[in-house]
Amino acid sequence: MSQIHVSTTINGDPVEYLCEPDDTLLDVLRDRLSLTGTKEGCGSGDCGACSVTIDGRLVCACLALGAEADGRKIDTIEGMAEGEKLHPLQEKFLEHAALQCGVCTPGFLVAAKSLLEKNPSPTETEIRYWLAGNLCRCTGYDKIIRAVMDTAKEMKGKRKGKKS
Amino acid sequence: MRYEAPTSVSEAAKLLAKEKGLARILAGGTDLIVQMKSGMIEPDLVVDIKRIDALKRIKKEKGGFRVGAAVSGAEMEEHEELCALWPGVVEATNLIGSTQVQGRATMAGNLCNASPAADCVPALVAADAVARVVGPKKGRDVPVIKMTTGPGKTTLKRGEFVESIFLPSRKKRSGDAYLRFIPRTEMDIAVVGAGVSLTLDKNGKCSDARLSLGAVAAKVLLVERAAKILIGSNLDEETLEKFAAAASAAAKPIDDKRGTVDFRKKVSGVLARRAAIIAAERAMTTEKKGKK
Ligand SMILES: Cc1cc2nc3c(=O)[nH]c(=O)nc-3n(C[C@H](O)[C@H](O)[C@H](O)COP(=O)(O)OP(=O)(O)OC[C@H]3O[C@@H](n4cnc5c(N)ncnc54)[C@H](O)[C@@H]3O)c2cc1C
Ligand code: FES
Ligand code: FES
Numbered sequence: 001m002s003q004i005h006v007s008t009t010i011n012g013d014p015v016e017y018l019c020e021p022d023d024t025l026l027d028v029l030r031d032r033l034s035l036t037g038t039k040e041g042c043g044s045g046d047c048g049a050c051s052v053t054i055d056g057r058l059v060c061a062c063l064a065l066g067a068e069a070d071g072r073k074i075d076t077i078e079g080m081a082e083g084e085k086l087h088p089l090q091e092k093f094l095e096h097a098a099l100q101c102g103v104c105t106p107g108f109l110v111a112a113k114s115l116l117e118k119n120p121s122p123t124e125t126e127i128r129y130w131l132a133g134n135l136c137r138c139t140g141y142d143k144i145i146r147a148v149m150d151t152a153k154e155m156k157g158k159r160k161g162k163k164s
Numbered sequence: 165m166r167y168e169a170p171t172s173v174s175e176a177a178k179l180l181a182k183e184k185g186l187a188r189i190l191a192g193g194t195d196l197i198v199q200m201k202s203g204m205i206e207p208d209l210v211v212d213i214k215r216i217d218a219l220k221r222i223k224k225e226k227g228g229f230r231v232g233a234a235v236s237g238a239e240m241e242e243h244e245e246l247c248a249l250w251p252g253v254v255e256a257t258n259l260i261g262s263t264q265v266q267g268r269a270t271m272a273g274n275l276c277n278a279s280p281a282a283d284c285v286p287a288l289v290a291a292d293a294v295a296r297v298v299g300p301k302k303g304r305d306v307p308v309i310k311m312t313t314g315p316g317k318t319t320l321k322r323g324e325f326v327e328s329i330f331l332p333s334r335k336k337r338s339g340d341a342y343l344r345f346i347p348r349t350e351m352d353i354a355v356v357g358a359g360v361s362l363t364l365d366k367n368g369k370c371s372d373a374r375l376s377l378g379a380v381a382a383k384v385l386l387v388e389r390a391a392k393i394l395i396g397s398n399l400d401e402e403t404l405e406k407f408a409a410a411a412s413a414a415a416k417p418i419d420d421k422r423g424t425v426d427f428r429k430k431v432s433g434v435l436a437r438r439a440a441i442i443a444a445e446r447a448m449t450t451e452k453k454g455k456k
Binding site: 004021022024043044045046048051054057058059060062063064065067068070111114115129130131132133134 | 165166167169190192193194197198200201202210212214236238261262263264265267268349350351
């Protein structure tokens, strides 16, 4: 197989890599670029551990090819905190103990961030539906949902504070 | 395997026509990549159609909409006019998988993967949607019901692919709906799916109706016999009973771990009836909107 040369942007930085035509984006992120924050749970689209965004759209990295990233903007969990400063969702996940083993956590964070960008004040039902493709075998989900709801509330408060 | 990402329909058609081995279109990849990774298929060539601008568009045409083959479910949901004209088709597409799957999955991929349980297909059949097929020869328009012949089998010829799906304009007082039964509320394969599209006259009588059932035969069914029962009626209780019975009778399901034959037949009637009621409610609300 001849390798494919890809130029893309990952978490705001230009990145170039060579990949096999049948490498998934998840293979590329983890094995070629050492961005191992994005997890592999199932490799078949069922668990959401590999959630990333491509051009702002939430997708499973295990169901996209590495070659498809050419010219696109990819965002992963590694781009979520700003240096040492955690994203509000990350803070709230810690505060609410919304994780145990942590394998599902990057996927939940990326997916929840994408929800709050689209819908800053989701209802609990909307959050549960949006995150239905993210599986967690440890927490029982409730703490995750609470953490997302609390983040939405706090971010809304901050936006209001800024306006006045 | 080779990966190609052409930027025009003609380039894509040439690539497919030239390939001697197994060629596959890559739309959202939510079926294709799973099948490749599990070793079910080993394509020699994968043609990614997402770089073809024309296939990424939802275009108004003759009062209806032409949805490009690379348009994802998430993009359809964000298109207000399409949601207003064909709410049942959009909701059926949005039932496919999770938010992540929605970000990629297409109607054309759902159709061409040819699963008897494909969620958007009964809604498309009820809508009398037409697929535009392109390839080495002149393009042709194929009603969605004629696109598949059985599990994994389409009527596409070598080198052909679906360029877009056309959803026609609607008469006043028309509505559609799709319902499926699954054991949980998200992320599962339909045990039964039912799509209904209908039109009411100004007295509220049904003047036109189509019913389609999924997951109850080797391919999605168009059930004309049941739909005829609705035509001329006010969708009264007695008519709906007969309609449901005809839907149950038309279902030819198999027994498997997801549901027995009896259960699937019964649920076919129940969902057909509920979908008809929702479609009729929608038909009435479009009239109200039209009056404004
Ligand atoms: C986690 C998960 C959950 C799912 N849940 C559901 C569900 O609830 N309901 C359901 O119906 N499906 C479900 N699916 C299956 C799948 O997501 C859908 O069938 C989807 O619509 C496929 O579209 P795609 O664009 O991803 O197709 P692809 O995977 O890109 O393609 C599917 C097949 O069709 C061919 N193809 C694609 N586009 C064209 C074209 N334009 N012309 C010719 N051939 C073409 C491909 O070569 C391939 O063989 C699920 C999948 C996953 C991974
Ligand atoms: S690893 Fe991608 S969805 Fe599970
Ligand atoms: S914390 Fe272990 S899977 Fe979610």
